[in-house]
Amino acid sequence: METIEIRKIVLNDIEQLQKIGRQTFHDTFSESNAEENMKKYLDEKFSIEKLTEELNNQHSEFYFAILQDEAIGYLKVNFGESQTELKDSKALEIERIYVSKEFHGKKVGQLLYEKAIQIARNKQSEYVWLGVWEENHRAVSFYKKNGFTEFDKHIFRLGNEEQTDLMMKLKLTN
Template sequence: MSSPLRITVAKRTASVAAQLTELGRQTFQATFAADNRPEDMATYLAENFSLEKQLAELQDPQTTFLLAHMQQELVGYAKLSLNSVLGLEEGKPATGRLEIERLYVREDWLGTGLGATLMRRAIEEARTHSCRTIVLGVWEHNRRAVEFYKRFGFKEIGRHAFQLGDDVQNDLILRKGL
């Protein structure tokens, strides 16, 4: 018997953008609101999770969204970007690199294995595109996520600034070779 969980590549439509906007705002808020000022959260959400921004991200040919549906309900997603320069020395080619920009799972799905399923599928996508490296940025204080990525073999290779409203935070840059 097959699982009712489906992971699919997103269609590049306004209705999918609306779903990403809603789930992105919901999961980002649930994960980070307690540790950040409300005004910084509001600014970040407005700038990064508008319908227009999500539709533009969907339209980018270098970007793929993997959607996790249980029944007909979106419960998680991953945003993948080809040829990422994250953590790359200046002047080095970005080809063969995939960045996991977001791996978001609805709060009531944390701890169910959904994140691991999305990660395995992201790794498959990297291999499909002949990528040799996967990179990602994760907030240094998000210990749960850092440990999750390390279980998949990601290693810290650097740090970079992450702007959340007026607050400049530190993200760890993690890398996994394929």
């Protein structure tokens, strides 16, 4: 496979981000969720307004995985006040790692994950944490394989449905 480039996402990339964001979320969760809940979530979380706000936030960063000029996956990390929970200045949150379905199992997620760890180290974070849906077994085993351990649970709302996310963390050693 050709070289995959990891590149920071800027405002000019917003339409590409919206496209891959909606597509990968839909591919990952549509089978297990009601159509109207999916639509509502995608319309809210992946609107141009919402993505503009997130891209302009200095405590969040987005990165594409690019193959032959095409985005095939993306990463979103948060630090400081932008973390969805914990808000620990010594931590970095991986909010999203999504990869287009046809590239699953091709180490794209691993490259994005390694980028997140590199950012965490550059920021001298003591640990990295994330929330992952308990039914997303692929993702749970991916993070366990990378050394994450479960430390809590929280409720994630998708439309009118409540789902349980496992909260996992990885302590970084220098």
